[in-house]
Amino acid sequence: MGDRLTQLQEAVDELAQQFAACIHYIISHHDLEKLDSSDEIREVKDPIQASIVDPHSAESFQNNLKELAQDLIMREQQIEMLISVLPGLENSEEDQNKAIRELEEELKVAEQQRTDAIGEKKEVLQKLDEVIRSVRRPR
Structure with missing residues (x-):
């Protein structure tokens, strides 16, 4: 639908x-x-x-x-x-514009959180790679 x-x-x-x-x-x-x-x-x-x-x-x-x-x-x-x-029939144009601005701010925060998470993922992957490379096989 x-x-x-x-x-x-x-x-x-x-x-x-x-x-x-x-x-x-x-x-x-x-x-x-x-x-x-x-x-x-x-x-x-x-x-x-x-x-x-x-x-x-x-x-x-x-x-x-x-x-x-x-x-x-x-x-x-x-x-x-x-x-x-x-949606929006009960809201004036000003109210709708305000809601759009609030959503844009929320989107900016979410984008920053996504960027931070990607950076953290890269760091964790790098540390994991270092740990894996440091592990030696038992003789």
């Missing part, structure tokens, strides 16, 4: 895909109705174009729209939850 920003990006991408799928469903399965008395519903003779719109029954279409809307709402709530747990 990725970090929080990666999870948020994936959730937003999935929401965009859900929006596209919802629009495709609506375009493909809406009922052909006149919006105005002057509108006409054309008869499509090409079977490929006729299959583009496959109307579902009004009840089925409305139920499916409701389910799609619920899925969108759940995804949006997931995104809201991911946003709410992002």
Whole structure:
């Protein structure tokens, strides 16, 4: 599982895909109705174009729209939850800069400790090498 920003990006991408799928469903399965008395519903003779719109029954279409809307709402709530747990939302820019400076100081101390440990390791290895070289085999 990725970090929080990666999870948020994936959730937003999935929401965009859900929006596209919802629009495709609506375009493909809406009922052909006149919006105005002057509108006409054309008869499509090409079977490929006729299959583009496959109307579902009004009840089925409305139920499916409701389910799609619920899925969108759940995804949006997931995104809201991911946003709410992002670090730093409750801190001002000044507080965040202060925290960064403190972390930089801690990093400097840790780097110095690492450097000291490397130096100590070299000394110990040198002493160990001297001890090993001074040991003679029994005759």
